[in-house]
Amino acid sequence: MDITELFKELGLDSSALSSGTLQVRSPVDGASIAVLSEHTRNETIQIIGQAHEAFLAWRRVPAPRRGELVRLLGEELRTHKQALGRLVSIEAGKITAEGEGEVQEMIDICDFAVGLSRQLYGLTIASERPGHRMMETWHPLGVVGVISAFNFPVAVWSWNTALALVCGDAVVWKPSEKTPLTALACQALLRRAMERFGDAPQGLLGVLIGGREVGEALVDDARVALVSATGSTRMGREVGPRVAQRFGRCLLELGGNNAIIVTPSADLDMAARGILFGAVGTAGQRCTSTRRLIVHHSVADRLVEKLKKAYASARVGSPLEAGTLVGPLIDRAAFEAMQLALEQARAHGGAVFGGERQLQDAYPDAFYVSPALVEMPEQTEVVCQETFAPILYVMRYESFDDALTMQNGVPQGLSSAVFTTDLREAERFTSPEGSDCGIANVNIGTSGAEIGGAFGGEKETGGGRESGSDAWKAYMRRATNTINYSRELPLAQGIKFGD
Numbered sequence: 001m002d003i004t005e006l007f008k009e010l011g012l013d014s015s016a017l018s019s020g021t022l023q024v025r026s027p028v029d030g031a032s033i034a035v036l037s038e039h040t041r042n043e044t045i046q047i048i049g050q051a052h053e054a055f056l057a058w059r060r061v062p063a064p065r066r067g068e069l070v071r072l073l074g075e076e077l078r079t080h081k082q083a084l085g086r087l088v089s090i091e092a093g094k095i096t097a098e099g100e101g102e103v104q105e106m107i108d109i110c111d112f113a114v115g116l117s118r119q120l121y122g123l124t125i126a127s128e129r130p131g132h133r134m135m136e137t138w139h140p141l142g143v144v145g146v147i148s149a150f151n152f153p154v155a156v157w158s159w160n161t162a163l164a165l166v167c168g169d170a171v172v173w174k175p176s177e178k179t180p181l182t183a184l185a186c187q188a189l190l191r192r193a194m195e196r197f198g199d200a201p202q203g204l205l206g207v208l209i210g211g212r213e214v215g216e217a218l219v220d221d222a223r224v225a226l227v228s229a230t231g232s233t234r235m236g237r238e239v240g241p242r243v244a245q246r247f248g249r250c251l252l253e254l255g256g257n258n259a260i261i262v263t264p265s266a267d268l269d270m271a272a273r274g275i276l277f278g279a280v281g282t283a284g285q286r287c288t289s290t291r292r293l294i295v296h297h298s299v300a301d302r303l304v305e306k307l308k309k310a311y312a313s314a315r316v317g318s319p320l321e322a323g324t325l326v327g328p329l330i331d332r333a334a335f336e337a338m339q340l341a342l343e344q345a346r347a348h349g350g351a352v353f354g355g356e357r358q359l360q361d362a363y364p365d366a367f368y369v370s371p372a373l374v375e376m377p378e379q380t381e382v383v384c385q386e387t388f389a390p391i392l393y394v395m396r397y398e399s400f401d402d403a404l405t406m407q408n409g410v411p412q413g414l415s416s417a418v419f420t421t422d423l424r425e426a427e428r429f430t431s432p433e434g435s436d437c438g439i440a441n442v443n444i445g446t447s448g449a450e451i452g453g454a455f456g457g458e459k460e461t462g463g464g465r466e467s468g469s470d471a472w473k474a475y476m477r478r479a480t481n482t483i484n485y486s487r488e489l490p491l492a493q494g495i496k497f498g499d
């Protein structure tokens with residue numbers, strides 16, 4: 001399918017994609033695929049205002065009916081899964097299976113949210129006063145501002161939006177300036193769902209095109225009750241205090257530096273498969289990518305050998321071609337950051353395998369690399385940073401205690417895993433003295449989470465939780481109600497006042 005047909009299927013008006021100042025380039029070949037107008041500060045304020053108006057109407061719609069809109073969105077996504085997946089591949093450089101996988105994740109969260117729309121439960125609480133009842137109710141919160149990163153250009157929006165819509169909120173979305181087309185396509189699909197739904201207020205989803213300044217205007221607007229921001233720790237450090245300054249709510253999903261521990265009892269073939277997917281999938285550009293391997297010295301040589309073989313045969317190439325496992329980096333800056341990290345690793349005694357630029361002749365304006373495996377003498381400074389590229393640092397350990405200390409010894413706390421068949425090690429890893437991450441897996445890699453669980457991490461990852469479990473509570477406000485059905489007015493704590 002050529003790109004004009006793709007835009008048409010996804011409801012994108014080609015004429016609106018050729019004027020403005022924001023160049024959209026495909027990381028597949030570096031070519032320009034669109035030029036968009038960026039929103040001004042005034043337009044941003046207007047879009048937030050429209051979303052706020054929409055919220056005031058939407059909060060009165062019963063939650064199960066709000067769920068119907070999300071069900072229709074899920075239907076649109078099912079119908080256009082291939083097309084949207086392909087646009088993700090073109091705009092973010094994901095291989096076809098991962099582009100479509102991202103859309104499947106959107107469909108899954110819509111299904112989850114539809115069920116949730118009948119389960120926004122509060123509690124009934126025993127009152128200490130006779131003739132009184134206490135309860136907790138959950139109400140719609142307001143406008144939810146979503147800021148998203150380039151590497152999950154559509155799924156992160158859907159995690160937030162499917163829940164926000166059933167919770168009775170409106171959404172204003174500031175996608176990454178590197179991936180605005182997929183955002184416009186999602187907006188068009190939601191509009192189609194809204195037309196079929198009938199009476200949804202128009203401003204329910206605003207999309208803001210632009211970079212950091214547009215994001216800042218969203219962050220600073222007091223009408224935005226919750227800012228859900230996904231991106232680098234640098235971004236979170238700026239956004240968090242600004243939102244706190246105006247006592248808004250923040251949900252931060254920031255960088256990760258995810259490790260896999262491989263113990264002597266591990267199934268090494270299984271571990272190697274899990275490590276390969278986690279470290280080289282999406283060209284190492286997932287927040288949950290495996291960046292550190294902490295392996296027991298007795299199995300390290302065998303495992304590293306297996307990995308080197310797998311790395312050498314992992315096909316690097318266009319994400320649009322069948323058989324490719326490793327697509328491009330997003331841009332030149334990502335490539336340069338990777339090379340700088342490899343230089344630093346070498347300077348600290350690291351032995352680097354792979355990491356070179358690939359396919360430069362075929363794609364001079366795109367940045368393909370062979371994934372790098374780096375054997376480090378210890379967990380040095382560069383290992384403790386998140387470099388958003390396919391670099392796997394390998395460190396050896398002697399005791400499981402040391403492995404846990406190393407796993408937890410970085411500033412980030414998103415995802416982690418242990419490969420072991422020793423029950424004690426597995427249980428310790430998931431216990432209070434084990435991994436300090438928001439995600440701690442056993443015999444599964446660090447990436448590829450399911451939507452049913454709460455997703456997010458600790459420390460510099462920001463502490464937010466999205467997606468499944470009770471993450472919906474962040475998108476609502478809680479009221480505690482005490483109802484007196486007696487003829488007396490007793491005070492709590494037995495206080496007598498004025499009699």
Ligand code: NAD
Nearest residue numbers: 148149150175176215216231232235238253254255256287
């Ligand atoms: P980034 O921080 O450069 O940009 C993310 C978004 O924030 C973009 O939309 C950008 O325009 C916006 N932004 C940047 N500075 C801002 C500011 N001061 N105020 C308001 N908005 C601002 O990140 P990126 O390069 O697009 O994505 C990669 C990073 O995202 C990695 O660190 C990765 O780990 C992280 N990430 C985390 C998760 C998670 O769930 N924890 C998921 C995906 C990506």
